[in-house]
Amino acid sequence: MGSWIELDAVYPPGALTPGAAFVIAHAHLHRVTRLYDDNGALARFVPHPGRGLVPDRDLLDRAERYLTDVPFDAFLAEARALLNRDQLRCLALNLLDAVLSAGERPESHDRYRAIVEGLGVTADMIDPYRYGLVLKNDLSLFPQ
Helix, strand or coil, X not given: CCCHHHHCCCCCCCCCCHHHHHHHHHHHHCCCCCCECCCCCECCCCXXXXXXXXXXXXXXXXXXXXXXXXXHHHHHHHHHHHCCHHHHHHHHHHHHHHHHHCCCCHHHCHHHHHHHHHCCCXXXXXXXXXXXXXXXXXXXXXXX
8 A cells, every 4th residue: 555645746846737727727718817917816717715726825826937937838738748637627627617607609719729629628528518518507598
């Protein structure tokens, strides 16, 4: 039996982590270059504590560095190599939900398509869930 430490990944300072990749991908989807607005408020796409991904200072610093110093395509290549299949699926579904929640069509959302394709997410990874997300975001089902 191995030790618990084998379950914890150790990333060098400033390197991309799976959590940072999640936040950075959302920032790129929204075409923002900073996680904070002019009033110092954290962007609404950053997960809140209690959802499994805690936006601590380290995560936010890594994300900020990638947004300011690492080109979009280089980020996608690095994230594609870093994330496992379930992480890629989770990220793609969260991005799809964000696009649908904004009332946009993923097929016509260039940035969404660029991120998903750049990460190597295939249709079979997200298609089984697509209808559920479309349905979740279709509030026209509730006429007055």
